[in-house]
Amino acid sequence: MNAQPLAAAPAAGPLRIAVVGHTNAGKTSLLRTLTRRRDFGEVSARPGATRQTEAVDLVVQGKTWIEYWDTPGLEDAVALEAALTEPQPGAARDTRADPASPAADHGAHDALTVGAGAMGSAVSRPGGTSTPAQRLQAFLQSPLARGEFEQEAKVIRAMLADLDAAMLVIDCREPVLPKYRAECRLLVACAKPIFPVLNHAGAPGARPGEWLQSLREAGLHAHAVFDAVAPFAGAEQTLYADLASLLPARRAQLTHVREALRHEAGLRQRAACQIAAHSLLELAGLREVVAVEALKQPRQKQLILDGFQRRVMQALQAPQARLLDLYGFDAGDARMAALGNLAGEWADDLFNPEVLKQVGLRLGTGAAIGAAVGVAADLALAGLSLGAGAALGATVGGIASQGWKPAWTVLRQRLQGEQLVRLDDAALCLLAQRWLALIAVLGTRGHANATPQIVGDAGDVARTQAGRDRAGELLKLLHTAMAQALTQGSAARLTDDALADAVTDWLQHGLQPKV
Secondary structure (H helix, E strand, C coil), X not given: CCCCCCCCCCCCXXXXXXXXXXXXXXXXXXXXXXXXXXXXXXXXXXCCCCCCCEEEEEEECCEEEEEEEECCCECCHHHHHHHHCCCCCCCCCCHHHCCCCCCHHHHHHHHHHHCCCCCHHHHCCCCXXXXXXXXXXXXXXXXXXXXXXXXHHHHHHHHCCCCCEEEEEEECCCCCCHHHHHHHHHHHCCCCCXXXXXXXXXXXXXXXXXXXXXXXXXXXXXXXXXXXXXXXXXHHHHHHHHHHHHCHHHHHHHHHHHHHHHHXXXXXXXXXXXXXXXXXXXXXXXXXXXXXXXXXXXHHHHHHHHHHHHHHHHHHHHHHHHHHHHCCCCCCCEEECCCCCCCCECCCHHHCHHHXXXXXXXXXXXXXXXXXXXHHHHHHHCCCCXXXXXXXXXXXXXXXXXXXXXXXXXXXXXXXXXXXXXXXXXXXXXXXXXXXHHHHHHHCCCCCCCCCEEECCCCCCXXXXXXXXXXXXXXXXXXXXXXXXXXXXXCCCCCCHHHHHHHHHHHHHHCCCCC
């Protein structure tokens, strides 16, 4: 989070990277996640969703540092290789290029790189030789590029443009088939640095080892593992660090991008924790006045509980929407699960120890007033009648006269058969845990993920002694918020920045990796 802001864009300009691969391998999904553009391109289970080359920029701190080019999927590289190596009429056929021969999988590579097939003869150098890239350029001028191999031509045209590198996206769930080897050969023939990105490497049945061996056989050694739908924490920074090893001339620029992304991730996490902290403080101060008699009726009590829970869920909607927007997601992409049956704490917050402390601070009279209120609280909770309560008039009236009118209001409500309902400590701890879980989910959710996520319980915040100690720290802060809400009145907005910062710190500490 302390990385220096990026300076002006480098004199060399943004990196230009084509994203290539077989149809439906996850190219557009990768770019959505890398650029945090949920609306970029079309992501579909239907093969060939991308039909045109489309550009999207990686913008960091207001500057474009990488220009990505999303290309259509390669569909039939084997047939294209056969066409590129087809001998001219009357020429002897090179059996190494025959796709029907046993050596077709590897022989086609030799024919493409050193042979002179139909396309190659158009650009042959003196002596009958031409480079693979020149033969591909000739292919782009041929009728084949405007016909059955139109999609492959779009990819090759992008590869032969002024690029710094290409990212080859591989779906590791697929077996290493001859068609994928043929695609590698075509791309290598374009003579541009190629950076394989292994997508879905952690999926059940994935074959990352087989793919890495195949890539080594093709001379491609640098690579990255990156799940476009659910990247691991820090996956972006790791990807750019690995890419820098392939592009040493751009290492400094990629290092700047990597550090800036880490910096932005830290700021984003801090802002997320601030949203959650303000939500927890608001919920800690949420309360409702109910009749004590109503709580004695099971049906009435359930209606009260249900209504209060709806208020809690409604209060959670706006901060959850802000959190989704912060991470670049749409409403509905993720949310907290319903809270279930809340057992609200039916206690007068006036008698919370933290409230007593606030009374002393507010009135400036120290423990004496706090003790007086504590005695009144004990008697009231023991079931004082209104008549007996009148005997406390001097004590309570003295408190009200010194400026703490809400205290008198609460006690009067209690003596008149009313009670304040609020979230209990267990519910507040549960909500804190769910905020942590939601922030963690969004931090590792790819922007191509179309499956809504409902975040439930990710564990008990107080399941260990250390966790109980941590929960105690949070509750102390939230009890302070309860006291402030009471002393400031129900309509008051909490404006204690120090308290909000303390809860934010507590949440952010909970997101740090455990060692």
